[in-house]
Amino acid sequence: MKERILDVAAEKINSYGLKKFTVDEIAAELKISKKTIYKYFKSKDDMILQYFEAIISSDKESVEKTLRSNSEFLEKIHQIVYSNHKYKLPIKLLNEAKLFYPEEWNEIEKLKKYKLNVIKKLLEEAALEGKINSEVNLSVLSKMLEKISDTFVDYDFLIGNKLKTTEAIDEAFKIILYGILNK
Incomplete structure (x- = not known):
């Protein structure tokens, strides 16, 4: 039941935002009482906390699975x-x-740093294997990736440039991997 409640909460959060969804809406959709919801969650904020915890832990699991795979760097x-x-x-x-x-935001920031560190290690391994141009300064590249990653969560930038997050990421990859000069 807890999982079902959190799944519906996630749908409501995605539709209405963190502040505007209500426990009443979740109870109505699941046809349960608010009392039942509060058996599993102390409060609406606890539900939000667990929503972010689920995102972060599943994201880390996905990264770990990727690292264990035989895919190219x-x-x-x-x-x-x-x-x-x-x-x-x-x-x-x-x-x-x-x-x-802010506490949940800090956890998201930690996740971002974790993923950047993993990418940096992959780049270092690729450099040792000769897969990356030896003239590339990996410290500079890592810093660029860190700063670029902030752009992907800059809602105003994305809206102002009519970009989806995935489009911004793809464009950044294209620039980093293939440069800006005509060939």
Whole structure:
């Protein structure tokens, strides 16, 4: 039952945002009482906390699975950037989380740093194997990736440039991997 409640909460969060969904809506959709919901969750905020915990843990599991795979390093990087997590996390929710749920936002930031460190290690391994141009300064590249990753969650930038997150990521990859000069 707890999982079903959290699944419906995730749908409501994705539709209405972190602040605007209600426990009443969840109870009505599941045809259960609020009292039943509160057997599993202390509060609406506890539900939000567990929503973020599910996203973060499933994202990390996806990264670990990717690292164990036999994929080439570029495919691994792509899979890590686009890693799957239990619930879709719309960009608009990130701004709301940053404003109203700082602890959850800090966990998202930790996840981002974790993924950047994993990518940096993959790049270092690829450099040792001669798969990356030896003239590339991996420290600079890692810093670029870190700064670029902030762009992917900048709702105003994405909206202002009529980009989806995936499109922005693809464009950044294209620039990093293939450069800006005509061939």
